[in-house]
Amino acid sequence: MRALILSILAALTVLPAPPSFAQRPANELGRVMILEYHKIDHPEGRWTRTPANFRADLQRLWEKGYRLVALTDLLDGKIDVPAGMTPVILTFDDSSPGQFRYLEKNGAGEVDPDSAVGILEAFAREHPEFGLKATFYVLPAADPPNRLFNQPAYEERKLRYLVSRGFEIGNHTLWHANLSRYGEETVRKQLAQAQERIQRYVPGYRPRTLALPMGAYPREIGWAVRGSINGTSYQHDAILMVSGGAAPSPFSKNFDPLRLNRIQALEPELSSWLGYFDKHPEARFVSDGDPRTVAVPKSKKDEVRNPLPQGLRVVEAPSPLSSPPPGERVGVRGSKER
Numbered sequence: 001m002r003a004l005i006l007s008i009l010a011a012l013t014v015l016p017a018p019p020s021f022a023q024r025p026a027n028e029l030g031r032v033m034i035l036e037y038h039k040i041d042h043p044e045g046r047w048t049r050t051p052a053n054f055r056a057d058l059q060r061l062w063e064k065g066y067r068l069v070a071l072t073d074l075l076d077g078k079i080d081v082p083a084g085m086t087p088v089i090l091t092f093d094d095s096s097p098g099q100f101r102y103l104e105k106n107g108a109g110e111v112d113p114d115s116a117v118g119i120l121e122a123f124a125r126e127h128p129e130f131g132l133k134a135t136f137y138v139l140p141a142a143d144p145p146n147r148l149f150n151q152p153a154y155e156e157r158k159l160r161y162l163v164s165r166g167f168e169i170g171n172h173t174l175w176h177a178n179l180s181r182y183g184e185e186t187v188r189k190q191l192a193q194a195q196e197r198i199q200r201y202v203p204g205y206r207p208r209t210l211a212l213p214m215g216a217y218p219r220e221i222g223w224a225v226r227g228s229i230n231g232t233s234y235q236h237d238a239i240l241m242v243s244g245g246a247a248p249s250p251f252s253k254n255f256d257p258l259r260l261n262r263i264q265a266l267e268p269e270l271s272s273w274l275g276y277f278d279k280h281p282e283a284r285f286v287s288d289g290d291p292r293t294v295a296v297p298k299s300k301k302d303e304v305r306n307p308l309p310q311g312l313r314v315v316e317a318p319s320p321l322s323s324p325p326p327g328e329r330v331g332v333r334g335s336k337e338r
C-alpha cells in the first residue's frame, strides 16, 4: 500500500505543468492539418474510427493547442484563433450513417450523441473555445448506406441542420464517381447534379469545396474547378485530395487550393503527425491571435504568398522555436501513441 502511494506521488511530481500555448512564438507560415474521417462506427478499422476514439482525438487536439477552423475560412485567410493556437480542419467523407444520425425519442428526432455531429456538439459545449466546425462531403445519390447519412426521412432536416450550425457541405460527386475514368460531360454532370441535390434541400447553398473520390482528378482539372451544364453552374474554390500529409499555410507560396493535402485520421497517421508537430513546433502554424495580420519570422518573409487574401498584412514574428517549449508534454505519452 505504501509503495503504491509512493509510486502515485512520484508519478504526480513528474507530471509537467500544462504547456503555456500563449508563449509560443507566432508562425503563420507553418503547416495545417486537414483531417479526413470516414466512418464513425464500430469496430475500429481501415476506414472507421470508433465514437470513443473520435472523442479522444478531439481531446488530444484540444490539449495540444489545436482549434477548429472552417475550411472556407482557411481558404479566405480568416484564421481567428487565440495567440499560440494552431488551426485544424475536420472533414468527413461519404455521408455514412455514423457521421450524423437521429434517434427517435418520444416521437421527435434527437441527434445521436455517438454520431460525429453529436460528439462534436458535446465537445464544443464542454470546450466552447475549441470551436464547432467541419465539412461534410456528402453523396446525394449513392447506394445505402452512404446516401446522405442513410435515414431517408431525415435527409432534408440533416442538411439544413448542418448548415444552420455552421458546418459546411462539400461536393463529393453524386455517387462517388472516379472522375479520372469519365469524359468531360459526365464529370461536369456528376458535380453539377450533386450540387443540385444539395440545393434541393438547402436552397441557394453553394458547396465551395470538392473532395475527389479516391483522390482521382479528371483528365483536365478545369472540369472540376468550375463550369455550367444544363443550367447549373458550379465553382470550387478548393479541391481536396485523400492523402499527402499536413497542408501548407494558406499564406505560403506553396499553398495550392486546387491540390490540398489531407491526413487520414486513423490512429497511426494521426498520432504520427501529432508527434511530428510536438517534436518540430517550428513546422506548425501558430497564430498571433490577430486575424488581420500574418505573423512571419523575418527569415521566411520571401515565402509569403503574393498577393495575400484581401485586407491582410504581414508583421514580423520572433524566430520560431526549433525545440519544444518547456513544459510541452513531448514523450510523456510516447508509449501510448507509438
Ligand SMILES: [Zn+2]
Binding pocket: 093, 094, 172, 176, 212, 213, 214
Ligand atoms: Zn469518398
